[in-house]
Amino acid sequence: MRSLFSQFSIKVNDKIYLKNPDESELGKRIIESSIILIDELGIEQFTFRKLGQRIGSPESTIYRYFENKHKLLVYLISWYWCWLEYRLVFSLANIESPTERLERAIDVLTGDIEQDDAFEHIDEVKLNRIVISESAKVYLTKAVDDENKLGLFGVYKNLVDRVVVIIRELHPEFQHPHSLISTVIEGAHQQKYFAQHLPSLTDITEDGGTVQDFFKQMVFCMIVRSKR
């Protein structure tokens, strides 16, 4: 199984980095360790100096790969969306029924994450935690418009679009497919975060499962109901 996937690599927009971390051993160690460190410290406390100490390289070396820590975060989050899209495509392969396709799509978007052995240097479980607690900071910045022009958020849009297509199959006149899907993706993260840290803002218990049900209910109820 592994040997099949080890050929693949996830391609994110090349304006995110100065030098592709995927193409060198050091680059991979930067990614591997940054996931561990950001998960541990949060992006605010994370610094290139600390990362350098962990991998035994000076911070100036890391600056040759990424302009700053924000771009590194953009890279990690983009990688995640790319990876999720590929998981989505696999999950939908050979499934005919649009209803089942949509259901499976929501499962991928809102379900729990497991380690993917195809990418040895990436801990998807930790990366998922980073996405939950840090991904919004990627676009909630004064630089959004510039970064958007460079196409840095393209992978996220692709993912949303793939699910929008399924909704259109089921209900071509539905008015807000993009809003619905982006609400599901972001909402699922929030609800999981709330369950862990601010439980009075949610009805979801920490042991998951309900998140998927809640958003499935939301999507199908909106699509079916607005159909008449």
Add this chain to the structure above:
Amino acid sequence: MRSLFSQFSIKVNDKIYLKNPDESELGKRIIESSIILIDELGIEQFTFRKLGQRIGSPESTIYRYFENKHKLLVYLISWYWCWLEYRLVFSLANIESPTERLERAIDVLTGDIEQDDAFEHIDEVKLNRIVISESAKVYLTKAVDDENKLGLFGVYKNLVDRVVVIIRELHPEFQHPHSLISTVIEGAHQQKYFAQHLPSLTDITEDGGTVQDFFKQMVFCMIVRSKR
């Protein structure tokens, strides 16, 4: 009209500040100017030094009111939730029908914000923009649990609870009222932000109105549908 409200003041948790900015002229100027500056620069570029320069006071003076800029942001966001709760209560006064109450509640949570002359030193329109683009950063921090224990997010919970009560009136068995309302509040912010900066993630056009409709549809469809 104004004289009636000028008696009131918004009470946030007193652990947010070191010295209540509401009780001095300088404190009010700190709040007034910080809203303008944060709206302009974003929280990352905003510093107490810049704020000090704007109000003609050294940064050390501002540190006597707030521990750091994060706490100042928590103050502003808390103030906003408090203010929104009071607007909600007014909007629901004397309305009997639970359906109409819920509809009005969603209007308050997702609708556009206008200047409230009751609070002269606060520009609610700018504050609303800050809430949209910075409020998530208040809880997406490694310090959430500590700050939650201090009760810093109490005002947000109160607001959510008020709407949960209406949902329970309409449908006592509904499983996820908290999740639904927190999704509506956060989702409305996101969709407005996307409309402005990442339009391909939403179907909402910049000139609002549709946000309210989308989330009303969501809430009513979920409550009605799950009723049978």
Add this chain to the structure above:
DNA sequence: GCAGATGCGCAAGTAATACTATTATATTTG
């Protein structure tokens, strides 16, 4: 009307952050 507390301004200082630059050395490539 004065003692004491409080609030603010002023000046200076510190540690950490977010970089940038320079040079030397090791490795790869042509």
Add this chain to the structure above:
DNA sequence: CAAATATAATAGTATTACTTGCGCATCTGC
């Protein structure tokens, strides 16, 4: 084997996020 490239080692800068201490003005209670 020469040239290009990648990394290490070291140092340096501007800014940020604070902290400290002192002096002056004002307000508060007696």
